Amino acid sequence: MIPEVIVLFLDRAIVAIAGTRDERLVPHVHRVSGWRCSPDRKTITCLIPEEFTAHLVSSLEDNGQFSLTVCEVPSHETYQFKGEYVSSRPSNEGDVADFEICRRRFAERVASLFGFPKEACAAFVPEPSIAVTFEVREVFVQTPGPAAGRRLVPREE
Amino acid sequence: METTQLPDEIKPVMENGVPAEVSSCSADGIPNTTIISQVYYVDREHVALSFQFFNKTVRNVRENPNASVLLNDPYGYACWILQVRYDHSETEGPIFDQMDMQIEAIASATGMTGIFKLKAADIYRVDSVRKVTLKRPSTDRS
Numbered sequence: 021m022i023p024e025v026i027v028l029f030l031d032r033a034i035v036a037i038a039g040t041r042d043e044r045l046v047p048h049v050h051r052v053s054g055w056r057c058s059p060d061r062k063t064i065t066c067l068i069p070e071e072f073t074a075h076l077v078s079s080l081e082d083n084g085q086f087s088l089t090v091c092e093v094p095s096h097e098t099y100q101f102k103g104e105y106v107s108s109r110p111s112n113e114g115d116v117a118d119f120e121i122c123r124r125r126f127a128e129r130v131a132s133l134f135g136f137p138k139e140a141c142a143a144f145v146p147e148p149s150i151a152v153t154f155e156v157r158e159v160f161v162q163t164p165g166p167a168a169g170r171r172l173v174p175r176e177e
Numbered sequence: 178m179e180t181t182q183l184p185d186e187i188k189p190v191m192e193n194g195v196p197a198e199v200s201s202c203s204a205d206g207i208p209n210t211t212i213i214s215q216v217y218y219v220d221r222e223h224v225a226l227s228f229q230f231f232n233k234t235v236r237n238v239r240e241n242p243n244a245s246v247l248l249n250d251p252y253g254y255a256c257w258i259l260q261v262r263y264d265h266s267e268t269e270g271p272i273f274d275q276m277d278m279q280i281e282a283i284a285s286a287t288g289m290t291g292i293f294k295l296k297a298a299d300i301y302r303v304d305s306v307r308k309v310t311l312k313r314p315s316t317d318r319s
Binding site: 035038039040041044045046047048049051071072074083084085087088089091098100102118134136137141143144146151162164167168 | 207243247249
């Protein structure tokens with residue numbers, strides 16, 4: 021189960037990137053335009069734009085392995101979630117709110133911090149075409165620094 | 178369009194200071210995704226990624242050399258996806274020195290001085306390059 025403090029982090033994070041790998045162990049990177057944690061804190065649903073779906077579903081159907089890295093700026097607080105594919109479906113009206121929130125948060129934060137036009141920033145969170153749900157098996161700290169790589173879930177002994 | 182060589186137009190994207198993302202995969206098939214501060218243009222067939230921490234990416238590419246890199250171009254409204262293969266590491270020489278200098282500049286600009294420190298320049302061969310052009314959202318939705 022994802023700790024509640026991490027769920028709260030997901031509500032303020034601004035960037036998410038997913039990873040899959042195909043049957044030849046070749047990894048593929050996918051930009052994520054929105055995310056939400058299930059009420060039971062066991063799964064995360066990622067909204068992925070069409071432009072970044074190459075090898076996505078075929079890889080998930082082949083082996084089910086999925087990673088998701090989520091980052092907050094300016095703190096650089098970052099966590100990586102790893103787990104198994106549960107399901108995918110075309111994105112729908114119910115996903116729009118999550119997508120819009122994530123896009124607005126990203127555009128406003130990045131524009132104010134780095135000076136890029138807000139419109140340019142928003143373009144980097146394109147409308148999603150597919151929703152992928154995975155069950156979280158592990159959570160790792162990935163914030164740059166000495167704790168990076170430490171596993172939070174299940175807790176390291 | 179997919180090519181096997183880095184075009185000239187990708188050079189400024191690698192110098193724009195915008196973080197990039199990398200996916201790698203362990204030998205037992207677990208993908209790993211991370212955000213990195215710099216991808217360095219070596220030549221048309223090679224890039225270098227900064228090795229700052231002995232992290233999962235570094236371990237993965239030494240057991241399975243395949244990686245996927247996502248570059249962001251906020252000026253050109255585009256992303257670039259590179260499929261690459263780890264080749265070797267350099268801990269000295271012109272590529273290392275140039276990357277070290279740029280990492281220090283990025284660290285200073287992002288408040289990460291003392292945390293970002295280059296251990297090696299990891300050199301990768303480029304297998305494929307694909308440009309993803311992004312649609313400009315209408316201003317009423319941004």
